[in-house]
Amino acid sequence: MNTLLLRGGRIIDPAQNLDTVGDLLLANGKVVGVGPQSRPANTRELDCTGLIVCPGLIDMHVHLREPGREEDETIATGTAAAINGGVTAVACMPNTEPALDTQAAAEFVILQAKRAGNCHVFPIGAVTKGRAQQELAEIGGLVAGGAVAFTDDGSPVESAELMRRALEYTKMFRKPGEPFGKAVLVHAEILELTRGAVMSEGVVSTQLGLRGMPAVAEEIMIYRDIALAELTGGKVHILHVSSAGGVDLIRQGRKKAQLLKDRGEPTFWISGEACPHHFILTDETLRSFDSNFKMSPPLRTKKDVDAIIEGLKDGTLTVLATDHAPHASEKKARELDQAPNGILGLETFLPLCVTHLVEAGHLTWPQMIEKMTVNPAAVLGVDRGTLLPGRPADVTVIDPKVKWTIDKNQSKSKSRNTPFHGHEVTGRAVATIVGGELKKCEIG
Structure with a gap:
């Protein structure tokens, strides 16, 4: 024993x-x-x-890069970083090469994670085939292969019609006794407003002469997908929220969903997550032209940082995650407009949250841990995030x-x-x- x-x-x-x-x-x-x-x-x-002893931390927003970009990360190295950071389970995004859009692709990720022998890895399936925005991926096959949720993260689902169908389809995969099916995770961005952008649109981008991403590009997509969640009774989770307006839209959506539930009427799921960089750093850091401050969605203003912290405090943003996005050093060494978006997160996740949320007096320890354990488990519908007797011993x-x-x-x-x-x-x-x-x- x-x-x-x-x-x-x-x-x-x-x-x-x-x-x-x-x-x-x-x-x-x-x-x-x-x-x-x-x-x-x-x-x-x-x-x-x-x-402090708590349920194993869950990071539901991680890019492990395998297959296709093993020069940046592998499932073995990414999960080793997770273990080092105290994370016992990760959910990996489907923007690999090829995309995680088939049953075989999901099974490959699970097999590689078992071979690595580090933490649990839950595959997130692509919403569209090849993430190409033309037709839905094999959602049923992906579920059979172990996918726990769906997204085209790295880019949005541009078509409202495809997003609607995805929400309707994923509802079919309800567990007994649960009101919702699989979650669709939203990268909220209107691409027409952001193509060629390097950072957040505002005073700093203007002074630096760099094309910016307006916050409204995020906000329009959040508004659309909350409306589609209500229309379909679907389960929507907004990834890496970066704007004050986005936080407020999620707040309003959650109030409406709760009101419908209280009335005994059909309701919907809407939740959102915050990443440490979005509640710590601002667009002022881009004055250094250091590509390690370049990400999507971008760093925004102090007003946005404060709004995200308030969203965490009042329960609007129920999940903390990293958007762990490794890139080889030679890629990040390019000029700012040529360097890829994204930063590491797995090993700095816990200390940054402790330092800037708990030590700063914004959250209590139980509040922070809830957003890193049981809440992401609820979004993903996985049997993790608690120390109840009989549950997996992830600590x-x-x-x-x-x-x-x-x-x-x-x-x-x-x-x-x-x-x-x-x-x-x-x-x-x-x-x-x-x-x-x-x-x-x-x-x-």
Whole structure:
């Protein structure tokens, strides 16, 4: 019997409204329970005094690049970075080469993740074949292959008709007793307004002479897809929200969905996520012309940063994620308008959230952990994100007080494109447990 006892930690499980100091016992890949437990012989113990013990962190927005762009990242290196950052499960985006748009493609990702032996990987299927915006992908086959949700992330679903059909189709895959089917994850962007853009449109882009992406390009798409969610009764999640207007639209949409539910009328799902770079950094950083500050959606103004933080505080934005997007150094070394969008995130995810949300007084520990565990699990419809007895033994142990400096050269990723190199942070994952197996341990 493979058993592990985490002794004396502050155990936080928002799914159970649990916040207590005690022991957590894991056995045979499952959670046994919190509190005094009979301990089988040969139980390994970890002294978690002064540490936080919580369900394994879930990052539902990750680009693992395999197949097709293994020079940037592989499933093995990306999941190693996840483990190092305390993340026990990731959902990987379908903008690979070829796109993740068939049952075989989903099965390949799961197989490669098992071979790597790091964290869980949940495939996200493409909405359209080849992400080419012409016809729906094989959604039924993708579900059979293990896809847990759908998106064309990296680009939007431009056609409102295709988006409507996707929402109608994914409703067919409801689990018994659940009101919604698979989620469609939205990269909110009107491409006619953003082609050739390098950064957010505003004062800074004008002063730098760079073409900008207006916030309204995000907001129009969010408005459209909330309306389509209501029309179809579908499940929509807005990825990487970057604008104050986008936050407000999601807030209004969630209020309407709740009102319909309270009336006993057919309702819909709308949720949204925030990434650390969008609640920490602004477009002022682009004055450096450093491509590590270039991403899509782009960094925006202090007003937008404040709105995203407020959205996290009031429950409008229910998920924290990274949009981990590795690029080989030679690609990011190009001129700003030629460099690709995207930054690393898996290993800086937890400390940035602790530093800029919990330590800054915006969220409590349980509130932050909820947005990194049970809430993303609910969007994806996966059996993770809680320490309930019998559930998978995925656990993250956090030192909440340790202070350290982010060093890109210590990353487990193949790439080094982080804007947070040299950033001083608080909090770190000191143990990562996946299926009851200790994948990382810096305790004692």
